[in-house]
Amino acid sequence: MEPFSSLITPDKNSKQPVYIQIANQLMELIRKGFLQTGYQLPSSRQLADSLNVHRKTVVRAYEELLAQGWLESRIGTGTFIAAHFPEIKPQSSLTEPLGNNNSSKKAGFTFEEKPHLNRAVIKNNIKLHLDDGFPDPRLAPLEELSRAYRTQLLTGNPYVRLGYGDTAGSYWLRKELSAYLNETRGLKTSPENILITRGTVMGLYLASTGLLKKGDSVVLGELSWSSATGNFLQAGANVVKIPVDEFGIDVEALEKICKNQAIRMVYVTSHHHYPTTVALRADRRIQLLHLSEKYGFIIFEDDYDYDFHYLSKPLLPLAGADRSGMVLYCGSFTKAISPAFRVGYLVGSENVISYLAQLRRIIDRQGDTMLENAMAELLQNGVIQRHLRKSLRTYRNRRDYFCGLLKTELDNYLHFQKPDGGMAVWTEFDKKIKLKDLSEKALKNDLFFSDGSENNSPTEIRNATRLGFASSTTEELEQCVGIMKKLLS
Template identity: 65%
Template sequence: MMNVLSTLITPEKGGKQPVYLQIANQLMALIKNGTLQSGYRLLSTRQLASILKVHRRTVVQAYDELLAQGWLESQTGNGTFVARNLPDLRPLPLLVETATDRDPLKKAGFQFQKPPHLDRAVLKAGSRLHLDDGFPDPRLAPLEDLSRAYRSQLLHGNPYARLGYGETGGTTWLRQELSAHLNETRGLKTSPANILIVRGMIMGMYLAVTSLVKPGDCVVTDSPGWFGASMNFVQAGANICHVPVDEHGMDIDALEDICLKQPVRMVYVTSHHQYPTTVALRPDRRIKLLKLAEKFGFVIFEDDYDYDFHYLSKPLLPLFGADQAGMVLYCGSFTKTISPAFRIGYLVGPEDVIAHLSSLRRIIDRQGDTMLENAIAELLQTGVIQRHLRKSVRVYKQRRDLFCELLKHELPDHISFEIPDGGMAVWARFDPDIDIARLAERAAQRDLYFANGKVAGYPAQFRNYIRLGFASSDPGELEESVKIMKNLL
């Protein structure tokens, strides 16, 4: 056994892990796989130290570690043994069909399902140039102000209260400031009790769908629409009905036809800048949608992902502000205001629903980032975010105008589009003969990213449509990006 241990236990001196822990872990592995059986008498610390060519104190530390964990037991005057209360761990012979080694860190030993709706690529920043889905430019974000506010939250005040557990629904300060901000800018009449702070719009949607939609319920969404919303509905076991979108937004007459045929539990709508087309829901359709919700009793989930960025006139007010029957849940975030890295969003609704969703949120996320939430509250209170929004709207409007001019003059035979009234992206139709996936692949080789059209899951008639974001690129980057596309085409 002495010769065997000299080959099975091979500590690496000078490694990142202390030698005694290496010895302890390797002994533990020998016990787990049955090489060292329950009740086996180990070598003395002096003998093992001599074999491994380490100091005896190192082996003593290793034995002490395993004694403390219960893998070994010591008998005074008799030596150290593998614990006798361990189950029989005899090595099992490998079956023929499982003879190949399997890495448990890469492949689980148990079965689990991988639903196809979760098989979706995760977008990550990487390319130097990007015509993305419509993201903000973090270079414009008030990062110094946010850094100072965050530091202030870390250092000042009662540390037990400041750094301990907080409210599940979000900090009181942020909900107060956000309520005032939404009431002033969007015509709402909320109180802090109407607001649940979440980690972005997608979390708000997940909570609402998980809580309010049951398997088999009918959920209506627009087509083309946002694949992320559909993923939530499929995950909840809902039956999804699609209604078309035209130049005035969701076809509410088509929605009414569905309501007359079957019960509808929820309608998902991006009423301000419809995703992906960017068109706004016309006022008469807004009124009819609210009336249908009251008549047929369905929930309206209003996703207002980039309300503040409207260039033609004043933004249209949210459906939530005109809701007299308590049928609307309104969701937005600071993702487009500051940057996707700052996960602060908000779900607005009737007090009883918000209290219920706060309870649900607790089982997946005890609370949000108290420091960040209060830092954002400070920026709202001092007007930093409001000034940042005014500046960003001016900059993004200039970039929209430049980008649309570039597309019009440089790619007139390849791309058609309508200039969006708001938002951060252009809904572009490529010539049917262009393979967008191949074009995106070639562009990536030149350090330019744009969507390949496959991930979005648009219906067949929108096969050659993609969103081209302009907000996150400065004028020089927009010109370079369009030039690369022109050369490739």
């Protein structure tokens, strides 16, 4: 009985029942070869006395292992290790604790960790923030959304309402979204042209996985969204970078590349280029569409914050002028409502949307039907439209106030152009300032902003970052700038 009392050590303070602990530890002894096929276990009374537990506890442990096929009972003889196990030679000493192989931290198999996946996750646990350009969830129509969500949960046929739905997304939302996009963005869509996603990242992943082959070339701006780059690299594509200036991506540089090699896709944030926020100029838009038709490449248009343009009416997307079916248009409600509500959309030709919906099914059967229908109700009732108009005024005021603070308080340390739209200011710091150090010091003072390292390349340190203003009140923005000024002085 000595090996059992030393190797089986139930913890009576654990939330896991003691009989399960005993059963699991006996299984581990069998798996490791310490208890071989045909070995007779002590009686339940003997083991209970050895472990200082109630006999019924051991009986339940034996019954559990008998039911799972680890043990077999022979009438009049006792309980034995089941005969169907192969002979296992013990790999370690009997005196070593069970499960001491650190498998919860390190797998027993090898795998390749890809550098493009190694990105820090932004966490919203800092008091003050000049983030990447996020909305202020305090402005979101949460009461209306809550009521609409509750309605979807409680009314209608529960078998239909709470069962499996269309992989492409709620038809109601696709119908309302089609009308909304046609009215506000000059698109010509039907519900069949729309795939509901969990955000722009899912749209990118589906397009990359479904439309790119290993070795295909994808063109992006030298300054671009790292999530887009990561998706293309994950798909095995060759990423080709082209210059970006104050008018967006350099389309003439793109044409030179097209003359020398096949391009499968061009990724563009045409309305507010990420991260610089500049708009793609009208002549370049026309030329980009022309090149797409001429050379046959897909345009993936990421319109991540279309609704927030302050100088004039928002510029219409490339997708609205696409007559050849070359543009995939992607957006989401993340910037309109809040990042927590994962509802986005991918717009394209019907055959492509149908195909990508089939692909979506193997990674995510469907989205949150309740949330999608709730969003459809808010679109139908004009709640989202009114919220966007109100938010636009608020964010414009915050942009103006923040840019004024940067100019009056930090003019000696940084340079920026007041953005025509978007929710962040592209800010270039003096070369003498170590942006990484400044970001780390700010964090210790309860202020978060990116150190801009993901905007750098092996050949150029840009010393620039996006400073988001939309998610903070004017009072909070004043505190943020005050902390930066103190750290820079």
